[in-house]
Amino acid sequence: MSGDVWFAALPDGERGMAAARLLRPWATETIPHHSGRPWLLGSWPPGHVTVGAAGDRRIAVIGRCPVTVAALSECAGRLWDIGDVERIAHSLHGSFHLLASVDGSVRARGSVSGARRLFHTRVAGVSVAADRADRLAAVIGSAPDERLLAAHLLASPLPYPLDDLCVWQGVQAVPSFDCLLIDADGRARTQPWWTPPEPYRAWREGVPAVRSALTAAVDARTAGGGTVSADLSGGLDSTSLCFLAARQQARTRPTGAKLVTLRWQSIDPENDDAAWAARAAAHLPDSEHVTPAPDQWPSWYSALTALTGDAVPTDEPGPWVRDGARMTALCRLMTDRGSRSHLMGGGGDELFSTFPPYLHDYVRRHPLAAYSRIRRQRAAHNWPVGQLLRQLADRGTFGQWLSAWAESLTGAPPPSQALVRSAPSTAWGVGPRMPTWATREAVEAVRDLLREAAATAEPLAAERGQHTALACVRTGGRGLRQLDQVTSRNGLALTAPYLDDQVIEAALAIRVAERSTPGRYKPVLAEAVRGIVPDDVLRRNTKGEYSTDFHVSLRRNLPALLELFDGSRLARAGLIDDGAIRASLLGVHPTPEALRSLGSTLGNEIWLRARPAPTGPASATITEGVP
Template identity: 75%
Template structure:
């Protein structure tokens, strides 16, 4: 199914019917409460929504999950009220929203990573929730929030703790760890449904759970049979997914009914990129799959075809918030055409594995305090290999700022010179709570002040002034998982509009739980690349394929794409909407685009700015429903 895929959730009361009437012009599908009032409205493909019924109670799973309506209905003997819905969901795999309706109450929640999100606002006197914020903005006539647009210049998707803010005024994003409860009058409260695991397991102890969870996650993708496709870059992450998806064809027993596999790899423009060598090695071990590798001249460059997105006759962008995906928009279209042309109903990608199976520098700050002897041995090894300056590193490790204090310092330093790239100057890695991102040089003082105000507010608010975990390493991993989840959500919105939904099995809740239960310091060790994932994939992925220690680098692709499309990119910012809003300086961004950049770091924020500019142009009336004529009594 091509086009928008979305749903809204309504309370089980008379006022909910009035809100449903406002949604009516968009909907093609409806699920009712036991009362007969509308519960779920929207547009979705067959099999996307599975509903279990037991008497007056309803439970719905929306998304990718191999569960049948009969199984859900049988499980509902455990449901005493909407507060018990997690008991019904125990053991379910995949990536999905979970919804319940019982005794006039409604519960709805998304996924821990944010791949599945929920938003809510007041409509016709009641709270209405939806998985797309632009649908709710259309109902209320909301405009984009310029402070949040300014934050999208900093990074997109937004970093924690700004990532639970919605870009539409008056529309609220539900935190991914919370569920939303609606009573019959449409009043809303929230409650926590997910808490990150404590990282207490050694890597050997954690491997079986990772293996089982990742196998089940991929199984939820192939369970429907037919044809699925997957990236096969040559890296461990995508390669592991391909071998899991192909187990049936490889003669290894699987719990799920297998699907035909098509793999997709695009060639880097850098002749020294060794992804091609490793991908070829994997391909030779997957004879039952079809392998697609377009020639370099058949695959669009980064930043290609962007003017088509801003053409006056172009349809609105498929995403409900800005995102850097526009850099790859031509590639996404090409991917969808190639894979749907071969019958693929779902495309798998390896995003999320880096966040789960490597350790970020902040873990050293924790490791020194927990296990000083082991930590200093590790630091000595890494410092010798990477030439970290000792004094700078010791200052990082001695930092005792709380998360709130770090947020305040980050806000105050938004325009300070960015640290030199490690590719240019060897420096010690930051072990702070997060990355001190800087506003781009083309951001106006008003934009800087807007982002500073958001960060200062977050530092002073009880919920957002707290880290995602008590220690920096686990917090950093969780923050990156959330960023990856929101990025995948946007990617799926884009490719679903072309008939090719995306799945990121590493970002499924069960995989996140299993991986983050392993001690942070043991998720990677000097001399071993992703040891937990490698051990989990033993006997599934060939041993020689798992021995890869390198990772592809794509600065050549960046420079070539920028050079070939520079004139079009400069032209996109003539009459800039962001400039009209007072957020960027047109002359400054033009100078940056026309300048010389030895590394991609110099334009690190450009993709986010580009995404915001194109998204803002696409908002021209795009949120209005096709008609406001409502049939009397229509749901």
């Protein structure tokens, strides 16, 4: 199926029917409540929505989950009330939205990472939920919020807690850890459905749970046979998924199961990803391996004008546009070979690495062990002692860190450790800066958002290491969601098994300090896939570096980038100085860090240019109450 994939959920009642009439012209599918009134509307490919029913109770799973109608109907039969659905859902695997309809009320939630998100607004006097914010915005005639557009200029996708804000005025995002409850009268409220696990397990004790969850996550993508594709970059994350998928495909070979891998080649001869990917591919002789030559694979920042000439596929701005031409090539190469689902390794770094803030917790919980580890890492990386000690001594709260971040939005970015001796930050996070081309008004808008958040926001976990991991998981989920919106429009669903709820739970239940070990690369993941991934592939302890690709791509596409920011929509909105960004593009950049904000600004600009003028939907294609 090509075109936007989306759904909306409505309460059961006359007002819900009125809201459905406003949404219906965009929809090609509908699923009713027990009453016959519309419950779910939208457009989706076959197999994307599974509904189980028992009496007046309905459960819907929307996304990648191998549950059957019969099994889901049995679950619906065990529902005592609408809040009981999480107990029943515990056995479900994959990446999906979970919805229930009981006695006219609706309960809906997405996924922990935010790869599956929900939004809601008032339509025809009732609350309506949807997985795409722009669909709701179109119905109520909403415009983008310029304060949020300013925040999308930050050097990374919206970080927590700004990621719980919606770019469309009048449309609210449901926080990733919350569900949405809509009663029969159309009133909505949110409540938590998920609590992060306490990191209590030793890493060896946690490995079996990670192996089980990750295996089930990949099996959820390969269930039913057919062709599945996957990245094979040479890194441990994507390589592990390829071997897990190949093992499952081998079991279902009679159904025509097939694995196709994709590896694009860096133009840097020193990048060793290619050698490790080739080693892995040699162990997968029954799979098809696609490796476009460097001159056959688009560079970053290619074909930007093509993106501005069509309705943008994402419901919010994002830095994915840097890879827009590559996403088009990916879809073509994989769908031509029969794939409708593509696996990527996103989430592996977030779950199976440790981030520097964990040292702040570790030194307090286990000072002797922390001292030994810090001493080794400081010697290896040449960290300045005084700077590191000052950071470890900091006792600032999360709110205080947000306030400090608000004041440092225009400060110099952290120096590259490749150029300057610098200890990594052990604060609650590394607050991304506003780019040098942002206007004073844009900076003040983001500063106000951060100050407002600082007054009430709580960290995602009590300790900095766990909080940082969760924040990074959410950033990864947001990025995956946008990329999936791009590729699904072209018939290829993009999935990341590491970002499934049960994989996240299993990984984050392991003690933060034990998720990495000096001298070993991602030991938890390596042990979890041992026996599935060959030992000679697991020996890798390096990671590919792509600075050369960045510089070549920038030089190759510089004229198009300069033209794009000539008469910029962001400049017209008073958010950037287009002269300043053009000067920066023409400057000298020893490392990609100097232009880290380019991707976000570029995504913002193209999103604004490609937003279609508000129009009514094309046609009405379904009938009231007809499944």
